[in-house]
Structure formats: structure tokens, C-alpha cells
Amino acid sequence: MYVYADNAATTAMSKTAIRAMEPYFDTIYGNPSSLHSVGQRAAEALMEQRAKVAACLGAKPEEIYFTSGGSEADNQAIRSAALLGAKKGKRHIISSAFEHHAVLHTLKKLEREGFEVTLLDVGPLGLIRPEDVAAAIREDTALVTIMYANNEVGTIQPIAEIGAICREKKVPFHTDAVQAVGHIPVDVDKDHIDMLSLSAHKFHGPKGVGVLYCRKGQPLLTFIEGGAQERGRRAGTENLAGIAGLAAALEEAVSHLDENAAHMTALRDKLIDGLSQIPHSRLNGDRARRLPGNVSFCFEGIEGESLLLLLDAKGVAASSGSACTSGSLDPSHVLLALGLPHEIAHGSLRLSLSEYNTEEEMDLILKAVPEVVAYLRDMSPVWEDLEKGVKHHAI
Numbered sequence: 001m002y003v004y005a006d007n008a009a010t011t012a013m014s015k016t017a018i019r020a021m022e023p024y025f026d027t028i029y030g031n032p033s034s035l036h037s038v039g040q041r042a043a044e045a046l047m048e049q050r051a052k053v054a055a056c057l058g059a060k061p062e063e064i065y066f067t068s069g070g071s072e073a074d075n076q077a078i079r080s081a082a083l084l085g086a087k088k089g090k091r092h093i094i095s096s097a098f099e100h101h102a103v104l105h106t107l108k109k110l111e112r113e114g115f116e117v118t119l120l121d122v123g124p125l126g127l128i129r130p131e132d133v134a135a136a137i138r139e140d141t142a143l144v145t146i147m148y149a150n151n152e153v154g155t156i157q158p159i160a161e162i163g164a165i166c167r168e169k170k171v172p173f174h175t176d177a178v179q180a181v182g183h184i185p186v187d188v189d190k191d192h193i194d195m196l197s198l199s200a201h202k203f204h205g206p207k208g209v210g211v212l213y214c215r216k217g218q219p220l221l222t223f224i225e226g227g228a229q230e231r232g233r234r235a236g237t238e239n240l241a242g243i244a245g246l247a248a249a250l251e252e253a254v255s256h257l258d259e260n261a262a263h264m265t266a267l268r269d270k271l272i273d274g275l276s277q278i279p280h281s282r283l284n285g286d287r288a289r290r291l292p293g294n295v296s297f298c299f300e301g302i303e304g305e306s307l308l309l310l311l312d313a314k315g316v317a318a319s320s321g322s323a324c325t326s327g328s329l330d331p332s333h334v335l336l337a338l339g340l341p342h343e344i345a346h347g348s349l350r351l352s353l354s355e356y357n358t359e360e361e362m363d364l365i366l367k368a369v370p371e372v373v374a375y376l377r378d379m380s381p382v383w384e385d386l387e388k389g390v391k392h393h394a395i
């Protein structure tokens with residue numbers, strides 16, 4: 001048995017999504033911009049997919065812009081709001097310290113271009129406080145961008161409250177909802193969201209396709225120049241197969257949201273209870289306000305990288321944090337934002353589940369992780385110092 005528990009990095013495609021893509025490779029292969037009937041058939045199909053996606057978010061079809069994924073949607077939403085704000089003398093942006101790099105690196109670049117960025121503290125439990133957002137908003141604030149749910153520690157932010165504050169203060173509000181859409185209820189109206197990013201491959205759709213939702217009346221700048229696709233906001237012949245896969249996966253996820261969440265929550269809680277038994281371990285992020293499939297732990301005295309390699313050998317695919325930081329030795333910026341010291345943040349493990357996981361697989365994980373942690377601690381000089389009392393345990 002091999003257990004895939006890295007669904008926050010990417011998911012396997014659902015059979016429904018694969019089947020939904022197939023006709024677009026050799027049957028409905030026209031270019032939606034062509035005037036002939038082959039093209040028009042594709043244009044109609046594109047309209048249908050757009051309407052399906054909009055319905056899943058509580059949006060209107062003309063508010064949906066297809067992109068190459070979550071990163072592109074984040075880049076466009078943030079740069080667009082920043083540059084439009086600057087035209088009115090507004091050069092201040094509010095975000096949080098534990099956003100995805102698609103957001104943080106875009107903000108870094110804007111800082112070099114003269115924008116001022118306030119990164120809100122996320123506290124020890126990984127939750128942003130709406131009152132901190134309210135207090136940070138200024139006359140010259142061009143944008144608030146706060147993620148819906150964190151990709152490493154799984155905490156779900158009070159998005160509806162933050163959205164209401166932004167609406168009242170007339171500041172555009174963007175949310176990176178890549179980890180939330182298809183996993184927990186998201187409604188752009190109820191949540192007062194002006195712009196939202198999502199990505200198909202995080203909910204059993206294909207890689208390389210996503211959506212930027214942009215509320216009617218909220219202006220949006222173009223960054224990929226060319227044809228007039230996506231109402232002139234994103235040029236390039238539409239990835240119709242990918243879009244159909246995205247729409248099918250999203251519909252499937254949203255229509256089974258409650259039962260999937262119940263299944264994953266039961267598996268998640270079994271893992272959390274079991275892993276908490278390991279001495280000097282800690283759960284990262286709020287226990288209740290977290291994604292149904294997220295389990296994030298730190299184990300004192302070990303290195304996350306070695307833990308992952310040994311777990312892989314025992315048949316468990318997991319992550320030490322975001323895929324973007326793995327391969328480098330820097331501890332995760334998310335765990336540091338929670339206030340964890342470097343040496344603790346290094347020993348992190350993220351298990352992210354999907355509805356495809358089973359209880360039997362959780363038993364395998366609960367056998368493998370304690371064995372590997374004990375093995376690594378046996379070889380660790382840091383652990384030896386802790387056990388001898390030369391150093392004090394931090395957790």
C-alpha cells in the first residue's frame with residue numbers, strides 16, 4: 001500500500017474531470033474565436049463551462065476569468081489593484097505574513113516599485129484577526145489580500161468578516177482561495193469578496209488552469225497582451241479542455257462538499273489524536289478552524305527532510321510544508337509566522353488528505369510516523385542533548 005497524503009501540493013484527477021476533458025482534444029477542438037461552426041461549437045462549450053464555474057461560487061459568468069492557475073490569478077489580481085490604486089495616489093497594501101509565495105513575491109516586487117506593504121501578524125494559532133485588518137486600513141490603502149485557508153497549517157480565516165470591513169471602508173478585497181474552493185463553502189457575495197483566485201489541480205482537476213473571479217464594477221488590468229479573449233483581460237486561445245476539467249471537478253467537489261468534509265474530518269482527527277501521542281510534538285494551527293484534510297505537526301529534534309524521505313520509503317507521501325520551499329534548507333515562512341523557533345520549524349510534517357483517502361491508510365501513517373520519528377531521534381545529536389538535559393525542550 002502507498003498512501004498519498006500530499007493533496008495540498010496537488011491532487012489526482014477525478015475520473016469525472018478526465019472524462020469531461022476528452023471531447024475537447026479531437027471532437028470540440030475548434031478555436032472559440034473562429035466564426036465557423038467548429039469554432040462556434042467551442043465558443044458555446046466555453047460559455048457553458050463559465051456558467052458552471054460561476055454557479056459554484058455564487059458569481060455571474062461575466063465575472064469569471066480563466067487563467068493558467070492560482071499563481072497567475074494572484075499575480076493579476078494584486079498587480080491590477082495596486083497599479084489602479086497608485087493612479088489615485090493609493091500605494092498601501094495589506095496582507096498577512098503567511099500568504100503563499102505567489103502573493104508574497106508579488107508584494108515584494110511591488111515594494112521595490114514604491115508600494116508600502118503591511119503584513120498582518122497571524123498569531124500562534126495561524127488566525128488573522130478582523131480587527132487588525134480594520135486597524136491597518138488607511139486613506140491610501142489600495143488593496144487588502146488575505147488567503148481564505150492556509151496551505152501549510154490549514155487554518156481557515158474569518159473571510160466574511162474581513163470582507164465586510166473592506167466593503168464598508170471601500171477598499172478592494174482579494175482572497176487567495178486556492179486551498180478553500182472545493183473543500184469548504186465559498187460564496188463571493190456572502191463573503192464580500194471582490195477578487196478571488198482558485199486552481200483546478202487542488203480539487204481533482206487538471207494542472208495549469210485556474211480562475212480569477214473579479215466582481216462586476218471592480219476594474220481589472222490586462223497583463224498578457226494579445227487577442228481579445230476573456231473580455232480583453234487575458235489574451236491567448238482558451239485552454240478549453242483544461243477549463244472543462246476544472247468546471248467538472250469543481251461541480252463534483254461542490255456537490256459533495258459536506259460528505260467529503262465529514263469523511264476527511266474523521267480521518268484528520270484520527271491522525272491528530274494519534275500523532276499527538278508522540279512525545280515533544282505539537283499540532284500547528286488552530287485545531288477547530290482548519291481545513292478538513294489538513295494535519296500539520298512539528299517534532300522536536302528531527303529534520304523534516306529526512307522524515308519525508310524515510311516516510312516515502314515506508315509508503316507515505318507527505319510534505320514538510322509548501323512545495324515551493326522544499327529543497328531549500330530555510331524553515332517554512334508559515335511556521336516562522338506562527339512564532340515557532342527555527343529548530344522546531346525544521347521538524348515539520350504536513351499530511352494533507354483528500355476524499356480518496358481511507359481509514360486503513362491512516363493506520364499505516366500512524367504506524368510509520370512514530371517509527372520514523374523515533375529512528376531519527378536516536379541518531380540526532382540535538383535529541384541527545386535534549387535528553388541529557390544539556391538543552392531544554394521547547395515543546
Ligand SMILES: *Cc1c(COP(=O)(O)O)cnc(C)c1O
Nearest residue numbers: 069070071100102151178179199
Ligand atoms: C497551490 C497554491 C497556489 C498556486 O496555484 P497554482 O495553480 O499551482 O499556480 C496559490 N496559492 C495557494 C494557497 C496554493 O495552495
